[in-house]
Amino acid sequence: MTTERDSRHVNDETPRERFYRRERQSVPAARAFVSAALTDWGVGERAYDIALCVSELTTNALLHGVPPGRGFRLHLRYEGDVLRVEVHDSGGGWPRPGDGGGDGDADESGRGLLLVATLADKWGVVERDPGKTVWCEFVQAAAGAPLTASSRRGCPGPR
Numbered sequence: 001m002t003t004e005r006d007s008r009h010v011n012d013e014t015p016r017e018r019f020y021r022r023e024r025q026s027v028p029a030a031r032a033f034v035s036a037a038l039t040d041w042g043v044g045e046r047a048y049d050i051a052l053c054v055s056e057l058t059t060n061a062l063l064h065g066v067p068p069g070r071g072f073r074l075h076l077r078y079e080g081d082v083l084r085v086e087v088h089d090s091g092g093g094w095p096r097p098g099d100g101g102g103d104g105d106a107d108e109s110g111r112g113l114l115l116v117a118t119l120a121d122k123w124g125v126v127e128r129d130p131g132k133t134v135w136c137e138f139v140q141a142a143a144g145a146p147l148t149a150s151s152r153r154g155c156p157g158p159r
Helices: 004-012 026-041 047-065 104-108 111-119
Strands: 016-021 071-079 082-089 122-127 132-139
Touching (some): 016 026, 047 071, 047 132, 111 122
Antiparallel strands (some): 016 071, 082 132
């Protein structure tokens, strides 16, 4: 007989991954993909925050990290008490949160990463060849408990 906790443990060890092309429909498709995975894994309390972070990271990948003719990969993993979201793209540059305090285009830059830094427990950027991976993590309070906010730690600055 399988209990809810037993089935969640099995799902915890099954990462989910999907590739998306450089097109506008990829952001809502990625959000739907994440929502389905969170439902399967029994994550409810912070599902909205997680989906919002996925929207921001995938939008950034489309706008700044995916060269024409390429795409990005969304990877989810829920192990133990940590849900990790990774967005892999092949573009250059190093994302940084902005303050939205300047004029013109600078006003629009970096706000999504400020949301990610606020909502996620940890986030960061790592190099890959080609491109980079932007990731964020959400930590459970205790085994079997729903995901809740723990500490708020931001990303180190660009190298």
